[in-house]
Amino acid sequence: MREEKRIECKNDDVKEEKIAFEKIVVVGYALTSKKINSFLQPKLLTLARSKGISFVAIDQSRPLSDQGPFDILLHKLSGKEWRKALEDFRQMHPEVTVLDPPDAIQHLYNRQHMLQDVADLNFSDAYGIVRSPRQLVIKKDPSSIPEAVSKAGLILPLVAKPLVVDGTAKSHELALAYDQHSLQMLETPLVLQEFVNHGGILFKVFIIGEAIKVVRRFSLPDVSKQEWSKSASVFRFPRVSCAAATADDADLDPSIAELPPQLLLERLAQELRHRLGLHLFNLDIIRERGSKDRFYVIDINYFPGYGKIPDYEHMFTDFLLSLVQSKYKTNSAGVC
Numbered sequence: 087m088r089e090e091k092r093i094e095c096k097n098d099d100v101k102e103e104k105i106a107f108e109k110i111v112v113v114g115y116a117l118t119s120k121k122i123n124s125f126l127q128p129k130l131l132t133l134a135r136s137k138g139i140s141f142v143a144i145d146q147s148r149p150l151s152d153q154g155p156f157d158i159l160l161h162k163l164s165g166k167e168w169r170k171a172l173e174d175f176r177q178m179h180p181e182v183t184v185l186d187p188p189d190a191i192q193h194l195y196n197r198q199h200m201l202q203d204v205a206d207l208n209f210s211d212a213y214g215i216v217r218s219p220r221q222l223v224i225k226k227d228p229s230s231i232p233e234a235v236s237k238a239g240l241i242l243p244l245v246a247k248p249l250v251v252d253g254t255a256k257s258h259e260l261a262l263a264y265d266q267h268s269l270q271m272l273e274t275p276l277v278l279q280e281f282v283n284h285g286g287i288l289f290k291v292f293i294i295g296e297a298i299k300v301v302r303r304f305s306l307p308d309v310s311k312q313e314w315s316k317s318a319s320v321f322r323f324p325r326v327s328c329a330a331a332t333a334d335d336a337d338l339d340p341s342i343a344e345l346p347p348q349l350l351l352e353r354l355a356q357e358l359r360h361r362l363g364l365h366l367f368n369l370d371i372i373r374e375r376g377s378k379d380r381f382y383v384i385d386i387n388y389f390p391g392y393g394k395i396p397d398y399e400h401m402f403t404d405f406l407l408s409l410v411q412s413k414y415k416t417n418s419a420g421v422c
């Protein structure tokens with residue numbers, strides 16, 4: 087049985103004590119210990135408790151259906167077995183909101199598909215246009231890369247990204263390839279993406295349901311034509327725009343640092359939420375150098391490091407409550 091919270095309300099005027107009962111929202115979570123540390127911070131747990139939300143750890147060694155009952159299931163774990171267990175649970179318990187559906191998450195774990203919805207969307211409004219960089223997928227022989235690149239008409243330099251994002255550090259080891267010949271030195275399977283000059287600043291747009299929060303991070307510096315035509319090599323780099331690379335307080339050229347218009351981001355986020363079928367993700371967005379309103383989405387991450395956003399606990403608890411409220415409204419619609 088779901089717990090119930092007893093609230094005692096004292097009204098000083100009438101000196102009367104009322105007892106009200108409020109449902110506790112139970113959120114089962116299945117997360118790695120790294121994610122538990124970064125996400126389930128005491129400030130989130132405390133605020134959640136005060137709002138009637140309780141987080142309960144899922145025991146992965148026991149069947150999901152034997153646990154709960156849950157209102158919401160929050161998860162970020164890898165593995166086929168886990169996905170199967172979760173999918174079975176979703177079928178058996180449609181009343182539980184699973185954040186998010188395993189297939190929709192899986193879609194983001196392959197860089198060949200990750201940006202497809204951005205490309206299909208062809209977003210354009212009064213505030214700007216949003217595209218994804220042109221890219222090519224190579225699954226096998228690295229010696230075939232130079233020819234494939236020139237056939238596809240991709241323009242150097244290219245960012246080489248491991249095809250699959252699987253939570254390992256290796257899947258975040260990227261490289262910048264300056265010349266056609268060096269492309270053979272890359273490891274497959276990979277995605278080759280055109281590098282877009284953007285003034286070395288990237289916007290991370292965190293999405294939690296309908297709420298969005300944008301931060302600035304340092305990114306790779308621009309590459310001049312002169313520079314890359316002279317360079318013959320592959321420059322390898324690990325996580326450049328991680329949380330430590332915050333640029334929110336840096337003194338920057340305003341034409342580079344200006345955040346993308348809020349309305350554009352809200353519309354883009356809404357479209358992508360629907361197309362991706364996800365509630366919890368972030369978008370890495372860059373503004374093409376020399377342009378005011380031409381943006382590129384270069385990466386999408388599922389359930390990113392929300393714990394680094396100041397006040398994330400408010401955004402997240404509001405989101406959880408909104409899910410339960412909208413479910414309640416749907417269920418009571420048509421009931422007289």
Ligand SMILES: Nc1ncnc2c1ncn2[C@@H]1O[C@H](COP(=O)(O)OP(=O)(O)OP(=O)(O)O)[C@@H](O)[C@H]1O
Binds near residue numbers: 279282284372385387
């Ligand atoms: N097409 C591009 N043009 C310019 N810079 C790029 C491009 N793609 C990636 N970068 C740079 O490389 C960095 C890492 O790329 P990307 O975000 O795709 O990798 P990731 O490992 O998935 O990152 P995350 O840690 O956000 O998951 C970006 O933050 C940005 O600085």
Ligand SMILES: O=P(O)(O)O[C@H]1[C@H](O)[C@@H](O)[C@H](OP(=O)(O)O)[C@@H](OP(=O)(O)O)[C@H]1O
Binds near residue numbers: 328389391
């Ligand atoms: O801090 P940002 O730039 O958002 O980067 C995040 C990555 O995008 C996430 O993939 C990390 O989460 P996982 O370690 O669960 O993959 C996430 O790990 P965290 O939750 O431990 O902070 C971050 O590294």
Ligand SMILES: [Mg+2]
Binds near residue numbers: 370
């Ligand atoms: Mg990224």
Ligand SMILES: [Mg+2]
Binds near residue numbers: 385
């Ligand atoms: Mg990523």
